[in-house]
Amino acid sequence: MNSFICRFFAAIAISSAIGTATSAQAVSLQLGGLRFSEISGNFSIVNGRIDPDGFYTIEQDVYGPDTNLYMSIDGFPRLCPRCSYVGIGFQSVLINRTSTPWIFVDHELQEVYGFPSPEADGLSFGQFLPQFRPFTSTRFSTSEEEIDVRDYVNFSGGIVVPGDGVVFRYIFTDTSPIDRFFLLQRPNFQPRVGFIDLTPPPPPPVEVVVTNPTPIEPPLIIPTPIVEPVTVTPVTVEPVNTGGEAPAGNSSAEVPEPTTILGALMFGAIALHRRLQRKD
Secondary structure (H helix, E strand, O other): OHHHHHHHHHHHHHHHHHHHHHHOOOOEEEEOOEEEEEEEOOEEEEEEEEOOOOOEEEEEEEOOOOOOEEEEEEOOOEOOOOOOOEEEEEEEEEEEOOOOOEOOEEEEEEOOOOOOOOHHHOEEOOOOOHHHOOOEEOOEEEEEEEOOOOEEEEEEEEOEOOOOEEEEEEEEEEOOOOOEEEEEEEEOEEOOOEEOOOOOOOOOOOOOOOOOOOOOOOOOOOOOOOOOOOOOOOOOOOOOOOOOOOOOOOHHHOOOOHHHHHHHHHHHHHHHHHHHHHHO
8 A cells, every 4th residue: 555655646746747847838728726738639728618507618629630638637626515525527528620530539537647547546537426427428329437447438329520529528526635637538549449540541543444445547637739930921912904905014925816816717728728729
């Protein structure tokens, strides 16, 4: 027992050092006497309020890919005026800003950062207070709780698609001597299995099969004819003589008169007749 107490307080010292160093760079939200701070993981606290029933509601955007979402909670009021323990009612609002749907969301309490909460550390989800159960969710129908090996509540039986949000409602109690503990939230973490990968695989490559392709003939190119220049030689046209007169020029080209021809024929006939008479 003494060795457990020594290890417990040594772990508390380590946890306080880690929490102090990390919280200096994290976003914190103060609600009443409580301070909620981002510790690690790809998420951000965007809003918070205290509801009329006393539950603390913290709204968070989850971006990924690191979905080990650590939040520290400092300062504890009593869960009710007549209770001998300290604790709070809590509502965690998670908005899925990732590209992957969620089918499990795990919530774990840790007294020491990075170490599961053992049975004897005084921190739990109010394990001895059945009046606050069942723990509920707006997207999941089933909650599985573990209190021995580690303190967790795992929600399943539903889905949170990208762009959608979900609300979880449960309680914390703590009887340890320090007022700081850690809440680890893990989308798609399945008990006894671990993280499951629901990232959709890339689509398979599309294979294009071409059967009997139609040959493509080259376009017909008609050459432009070359037209040689044509030289036109002028033609001289002789005038036509329609007046009955012989054309001027060389006398050998003149046409004889009809009377001259007739006289020659007669002269020839007389000469032929005289020759025939002499023969008789």
